[in-house]
Amino acid sequence: MKAYATKDIRNVGIVGHGGTGKTQLVSSLLFTVGATQRLGKVAEGSSTTDWDEEEIGRKMSIQTGLAYAEWAPPGRGDKVKINLIDLPGSITFINETKASLVAADAALIVIDAHSGAQVTTERVWDYCTEFDIPRAFVLNWMDRELSSFRRSMESLHDVFGRSAVAVQLPIGEEKDFHGVVDLVAMKANLYKPGGDGKPSIEEIPADLAAAAQEAHEKLVEMVAEGDDALMEEFFEKGTLPVEDLVPGLRRAALEKRIVPVLMTSALLNIGSASLLSFVADVFPHPGERVAAGTTQAGGKGDRAERKVDDAQPLSLFVFKTLADPFAGRITYYKVMSGVLKNDATLTNLNHSAPERFQHIQVVQGKQLSGNNHGRDARGQGGHDFLQARAHSRAIDHICDRAEDARRRRSHRGGHPQNSGRGRGLALFPRRADQGISPGGLRPAAYRSSCGEAPQTLSRGPDAQAAEGALS
Numbered sequence: 001m002k003a004y005a006t007k008d009i010r011n012v013g014i015v016g017h018g019g020t021g022k023t024q025l026v027s028s029l030l031f032t033v034g035a036t037q038r039l040g041k042v043a044e045g046s047s048t049t050d051w052d053e054e055e056i057g058r059k060m061s062i063q064t065g066l067a068y069a070e071w072a073p074p075g076r077g078d079k080v081k082i083n084l085i086d087l088p089g090s091i092t093f094i095n096e097t098k099a100s101l102v103a104a105d106a107a108l109i110v111i112d113a114h115s116g117a118q119v120t121t122e123r124v125w126d127y128c129t130e131f132d133i134p135r136a137f138v139l140n141w142m143d144r145e146l147s148s149f150r151r152s153m154e155s156l157h158d159v160f161g162r163s164a165v166a167v168q169l170p171i172g173e174e175k176d177f178h179g180v181v182d183l184v185a186m187k188a189n190l191y192k193p194g195g196d197g198k199p200s201i202e203e204i205p206a207d208l209a210a211a212a213q214e215a216h217e218k219l220v221e222m223v224a225e226g227d228d229a230l231m232e233e234f235f236e237k238g239t240l241p242v243e244d245l246v247p248g249l250r251r252a253a254l255e256k257r258i259v260p261v262l263m264t265s266a267l268l269n270i271g272s273a274s275l276l277s278f279v280a281d282v283f284p285h286p287g288e289r290v291a292a293g294t295t296q297a298g299g300k301g302d303r304a305e306r307k308v309d310d311a312q313p314l315s316l317f318v319f320k321t322l323a324d325p326f327a328g329r330i331t332y333y334k335v336m337s338g339v340l341k342n343d344a345t346l347t348n349l350n351h352s353a354p355e356r357f358q359h360i361q362v363v364q365g366k367q368l369s370g371n372n373h374g375r376d377a378r379g380q381g382g383h384d385f386l387q388a389r390a391h392s393r394a395i396d397h398i399c400d401r402a403e404d405a406r407r408r409r410s411h412r413g414g415h416p417q418n419s420g421r422g423r424g425l426a427l428f429p430r431r432a433d434q435g436i437s438p439g440g441l442r443p444a445a446y447r448s449s450c451g452e453a454p455q456t457l458s459r460g461p462d463a464q465a466a467e468g469a470l471s
């Protein structure tokens, strides 16, 4: 796989109440970009990110699912790599959601267009605020009976205030939902239900023209508000041209003055391309974060800070580890600065110990594939998400957030809920930094294209004990 420059990477957490369609949405996005040959479905156990046997059986996400979509929005030559972090919505697994959301630079908060904002919607909103990441709402299930754009917007306004602003309008309702009006470009994007997720771009239907104009003006007003130069232009011209509206929307979203609202039917693959282009055009790249930092080991409390930049020395942030009796420790991490080379020996700040990083691979659900940089000296940079098999303990943390995640994870180990009685928490019986062992419960095949035979993870003794506790 191509090494992407930092400006062409988006790290996006997919969060929301349970059952709002997050995992289905990720599968639709992957099918739309051609990463999968057919549209994976949660209901059929064929989604990309719910690949664990438990997840397939329960038809719900239990832990972090990683995938990536390579997408070039119209009018942009180069592709952008969108790393998708599919996170559980069930309150039982919400600690997992929070611990991995830390690695995202922006979030899509998925809403059921029939129910509006729900309990977990507020919870994940608070996490986004805590981690200071921009966000957008996705009204999903738009094809559902009694789904309503108007009621969903009212619900979002009631709970989150007026910053929720539609950047799209639905075309057709409930079973007839078949596209969106793009309120930035002022065009209709028409989709074929169950199709390839790519729209035909047409003029706005006459019956929607007035509503679209009104919603467009509202959007323009909200974008201009809080930006003096745009406000001046707005007063002068009475509107903003698209070339100013897009960067204006981007700035407003990054400053969290606006939370854009988009809409989809994940199951029918409607709205997918529009959503991907929005993420590429509006969401920030990792380099737009000011700095990454951590408190140095050794108890002195000195803070080490680094710019999120390729030219800086290498630093990584591990946001999840899996352990498997056969495949060894699998480490999900984010490159925060510098360029990582395969077989690099790094220093684990928390343990002041050297770590050898081997078998750097990219993650697509349960598929692990070698990146082009393989074992040669050419490294992978760009603040990307990758996984590696490290022989020793998981490398630790370089920024405050990681430090925070570590503390949260170690809490989990000692929490009474982890005694094995909880439905799913028994899946995480050990401290993360000792190697969480959901791998023990994962019989799924990790395929490696790094020159090794595909591997099947099998159940370890921990898994059997945990399963005993579950039943």
Ligand SMILES: Nc1nc2c(ncn2[C@@H]2O[C@H](COP(=O)(O)OP(=O)(O)OP(=O)(O)O)[C@@H](O)[C@H]2O)c(=O)[nH]1
Binding pocket: 016, 017, 018, 019, 020, 021, 022, 023, 024, 025, 041, 042, 043, 059, 060, 061, 062, 087, 088, 089, 090, 140, 141, 142, 143, 144, 264, 265, 266, 267, 268
């Ligand atoms: N009709 C319809 N069904 C949908 C849509 N999106 C998801 N579903 C169905 O809703 C169910 C739940 O979808 P998931 O993608 O697992 O929901 P989730 O938000 O990932 O759920 P958790 O992982 O438990 O938080 C599945 O059966 C999907 O097929 C949609 O837009 N329309």
Ligand SMILES: [Mg+2]
Binding pocket: 022, 023, 024, 050, 060, 061, 086, 087, 088, 089
């Ligand atoms: Mg899910």
